[in-house]
Amino acid sequence: MDLDELCERLLAHYDVEGWWPHESKFEIMVGAMLTQQAAWDAVAKALGGLRGAGLLDIDALADCAPERLGTIIRPAGFYKQKSHRIIALARHLRDAHAGKLDFLSSGDLKTVRAELISLPGIGDETADAILLFAGHRPKFVAAAYVLRTFDRTGVLSSGTYASAQNLVESRWPDDAVRYRDLYAACVQHCKTVCLTRPACAACQLIDVCPYPLRRG
DNA sequence: ACCCAGGTGGCCC
C-alpha cells in the first residue's frame, strides 16, 4: 500500500474532528507538554485542574510555584520535570512575546520551530504539534503511532521521525489540514486496532495491523 | 504483576 491509499483509507474510516479539544492556543501548548508519554484522559484531568485553579493563563502560570503546579498536573505523570518545563514555557511566552501567541502562526516556520525546540521539554514532536494544532502551520507530526502505521502498511519501513515527516510534507506540501487529519487518524487507528484484542472488526486496515506491537 | 501511554534529554558508541 502506498501513502496515498493509506491516507485515503484512514481518512474515510476515522472521524478526526474535534480531536484536540481546547479553549485557547495556550491550552494546546500546555496540553502538548502534558501529553508526552501520557494518556489523554490523564491530561484532561490535569488540564481541568489547571482550569479550575485559573492556571490556564500565561501570567498566572509564569508566577506559579513548581510544587503547586506539580500537585495539580500529577495525574499526567512526570510531574516534577513537566511542572518546571511548563513554567519555563509560560515565562518565555510572557517575557519574549508579551504573552501573545500570534508568533506561532505568523513568524518564519523554521525560525519559530527552532525557538520552540530551544525550550526545555519541547522536542521535535511537541514543537510540531504546537505549530500544527495551535499555529495551524503546515508541519506534520510524525509521532510513534504514525511510524507504526507507516511501518505496518509498508508505506515506510523503519522510518525515523524526520523521514516520515519529510515523506508526508513532500507528498502534500503545505496541506496543514491533511497533516492534522492524517496524524489524528493514525493515532486513532493504533489505539482502536493495534491495542485491541481482538482487533476492531470494522477497521479496513486490520489485515496490516497485527497485535502486539513494539513501542517506538 | 505486568504492559502501555498523543516524548524528551542525557549519555554512549
Place this chain on the structure above:
DNA sequence: GGGCCACATGGG
C-alpha cells in the same frame, strides 16, 4: 546517525 535509560502516574 542510532540505542538505551530515567522520568511517574494511572488504566487495562
